[in-house]
Amino acid sequence: xxxxxxxxxxxxxxxxxxxxxxxxxxxxxxxxxxxxxxxxxxxxxxxxxxxxxxxxxxxxxxxxxxxxxxxxxxxxxxxxxxxxxxxxxxxxxxxxxxxxxxxxxxxxxxxxxxxxxxxxxxxxxxxxxxxxxxxxxxxxxxxxxxxxxxxxxxxxxxxxxxxxxxxxxxxxxxxxxxxxxxxxxxxxxxxxxxxx
Amino acid sequence: xxxxxxxxxxxxxxxxxxxxxxxxxxxxxxxxxxxxxxxxxxxxxxxxxxxxxxxxxxxxxxxxxxxxxxxxxxxxxxxxxxxxxxxxxxxxxxxxxxxxxxxxxxxxxxxxxxxxxxxxxxxxxxxxxxxxxxxxxxxxxxxxxxxxxxxxxxxxxxxxxxxxxxxxxxxxxxxxxxxxxxxxxxxxxxxxxxxxxxxxxxxxxxxxxxxxxxxxxxxxxxxxxxxxxxxxx
Numbered sequence: 284x285x286x287x288x289x290x291x292x293x294x295x296x297x298x299x300x301x302x303x304x305x306x307x308x309x310x311x312x313x314x315x316x317x318x319x320x321x322x323x324x325x326x327x328x329x330x331x332x333x334x335x336x337x338x339x340x341x342x343x344x345x346x347x348x349x350x351x352x353x354x355x356x357x358x359x360x361x362x363x364x365x366x367x368x369x370x371x372x373x374x375x376x377x378x379x380x381x382x383x384x385x386x387x388x389x390x391x392x393x394x395x396x397x398x399x400x401x402x403x404x405x406x407x408x409x410x411x412x413x414x415x416x417x418x419x420x421x422x423x424x425x426x427x428x429x430x431x432x433x434x435x436x437x438x439x440x441x442x443x444x445x446x447x448x449x450x451x452x453x454x455x456x457x458x459x460x461x462x463x464x465x466x467x468x469x470x471x472x473x474x475x476x477x478x479x
Numbered sequence: 480x481x482x483x484x485x486x487x488x489x490x491x492x493x494x495x496x497x498x499x500x501x502x503x504x505x506x507x508x509x510x511x512x513x514x515x516x517x518x519x520x521x522x523x524x525x526x527x528x529x530x531x532x533x534x535x536x537x538x539x540x541x542x543x544x545x546x547x548x549x550x551x552x553x554x555x556x557x558x559x560x561x562x563x564x565x566x567x568x569x570x571x572x573x574x575x576x577x578x579x580x581x582x583x584x585x586x587x588x589x590x591x592x593x594x595x596x597x598x599x600x601x602x603x604x605x606x607x608x609x610x611x612x613x614x615x616x617x618x619x620x621x622x623x624x625x626x627x628x629x630x631x632x633x634x635x636x637x638x639x640x641x642x643x644x645x646x647x648x649x650x651x652x653x654x655x656x657x658x659x660x661x662x663x664x665x666x667x668x669x670x671x672x673x674x675x676x677x678x679x680x681x682x683x684x685x686x687x688x689x690x691x692x693x694x695x696x697x698x699x700x701x702x703x704x705x706x707x708x709x710x711x712x
Contacts, residue, residue, distance in 0.1 A: 314590060
């Protein structure tokens with residue numbers, strides 16, 4: 284889901300909320316008789332003849348179809364996840380990627396994330412690690428998830444993370460992505476041996 | 480010329496370099512085109528991402544509204560096709576649901592029903608407004624670098640609880656430990672052998688000190704509460 288969709292969600296909900304708040308407040312005032320000048324009775328008789336109109340089934344059909352399409356489109360927009368696969372690399376240190384004549388050099392970002400995870404996994408403290416790329420709040424984020432034992436030395440884990448960070452930073456062009464590291468903790472034991 | 484990341488990282492010796500280079504300015508053998516000669520520090524080249532957040536309440540409500548809209552559309556379409564025949568077969572049999580609703584009331588007068596309906600609508604409107612404006616909540620805690628230079632490491636509250644529970648087990652007096660945690664609190668439940676005598680206060684203090692030390696670099700630092708079970712009164 285993109286930031287634009289979330290902004291639209293907030294806008295639609297806020298408008299819907301304001302309309303309901305205003306209409307509800309007006310109905311309460313009218314119901315209590317504290318709205319001077321308002322009619323004493325709302326005539327809804329005209330609505331009773333609407334289903335008899337020849338266009339009623341068509342209106343229902345078209346309205347229903349529009350509601351279905353609109354609802355499905357909005358659901359797809361909420362489920363959509365932007366993917367980042369390749370990022371351009373400069374052909375020469377400090378050079379701009381687009382300035383390269385005769386070709387281009389790209390880096391497979393998810394593969395770099397997986398390689399970093401594999402490197403973490405080779406450390407004794409890390410039982411398992413995964414690496415993937417997500418787009419979070421408009422930013423490309425390399426996300427590494429490492430599983431460690433609950434008794435792991437956190438200072439040592441920090442060293443491993445820093446080393447992986449430096450390795451990835453050496454491979455990626457500046458400003459390409461951000462890094463997020465998450466620790467999954469697994470408890471190998473919940474009891475001491477002497478428990479009866 | 481093209482070199483993909485697969486070439487760089489799929490099991491070749493360069494893979495090791497990705498994770499084992501101690502110095503970002505040291506060439507890692509990845510490629511001549513690698514910006515490894517950049518004078519930027521790792522934190523500048525690859526900055527830390529913001530902490531992960533939960534789904535916004537507005538998005539969750541919107542998904543429900545979308546599902547409602549689709550359901551409403553299906554019902555309207557059903558009613559539009561109600562009783563229509565194709566080649567002698569009725570497409571959709573049954574009763575109309577929308578049309579009778581329109582004829583159910585010919586007028587509305589001020590009274591209890593109007594006040595109650597208005598109040599309910601206003602409350603729902605207020606709720607939607609609050610949900611629309613509510614920010615996304617951070618769902619993890621962060622293990623920060625005391626020197627302030629490293630990437631923060633995110634941990635779910637459950638993971639922090641597991642760290643605390645495991646730390647508590649370091650005391651041989653504790654038979655078993657379990658924890659339940661959220662972003663602010665860790666509740667530690669220790670079980671001791673009821674056949675032995677225990678100084679519960681001393682055990683609690685020692686466990687708290689040990690766990691506090693273990694979680695010292697976690698932000699926000701959770702408040703730890705220890706409960707001891709199984710001790711003789």
